[in-house]
Amino acid sequence: MKKPPIIFVMGVSGSGKSTIGKLLAKKLELSFFDGDDYHPDENVEKMAKGHPLNDEDRKGWLVKLNELAKENREQGAIIACSALKHKYRKLLRNGLEDQLKFVFLSGSFELVSKRLQQRKGHFMPPKLLRSQFEALEIPTSALLVNIEDSPKVIVENIIKKLDNQWA
Template identity: 55%
Template sequence: MVWIIMGVSGSGKTTVGKKLAKRLNIPFYDGDNFHPKENVEKMQSGRPLNDDDRKPWLVTLANKINEWNNNKGAVLACSALKLSYRKLLTSKSDDVQFVYLKGNRETIFNRMKSRSDHYMPAKLLDSQFEALEEPASALTVSVEGNPSEITDRIIKRFLSRE
């Protein structure tokens, strides 16, 4: 299975995703690392991506998800903000568990302001919330608490669904 840790930028996808992958003993991948150079440059310049920008990136990730599912699984950090994006991500493999890291704008904005190692500027957060279509079928977990607590909640909630 591939676990897709989704949510707006600054919600903790990478940090929580790495912890979850370690706990599950499977590889972790950050979806941002698969963006084409043009997308990264656009975001660095403060311009939000549009659906045309995202489509090739999402197709690449869909292929990777299929590859990882044919191996031993993985954890992928990916915003997956819209239903259409999630459908594209799962178009080649349906053995996927979405985990939505849900938080309010103020909490996430404060986190984004404090980080210096990411190309997504905090001023683009509003465009992320505008694009967000909250998933109905994902495992929804609050971003409140530290990354270990959030990871524990994900595993506990997943096990209780089985």
């Protein structure tokens, strides 16, 4: 019997990872985990002060998310995580190669910036968005989904693409 998927919903801050991840988890009847909840306090404080995280800041957090994914390999899971660089995705994939899939929520700087301006109560200030776009290495092996549609349509598109890949 095939194991349920571990899906990382990835993209820059404000691309809709949490919204889409929750809806996708509900549709697929999988648990949802927001990667932001697993950042150490130092990372949250650094971002809240307007400083972007570097590779060293992210390493422990990514290892923790990989461990979370491994803990859920029997039942599957949806995990929201920026996963901006290839080396981050490689770390997240460690030990889960055949079971893991990345869904990349892609949108323009202008669209995401507009969304971030409307978001309230998040530790990631909109002024750090540029640094995320600069760090982003567009994945070649992820499902690419445009974020211009409604969340419902985006989730439907993801499910169709997943069905085609895992059919």
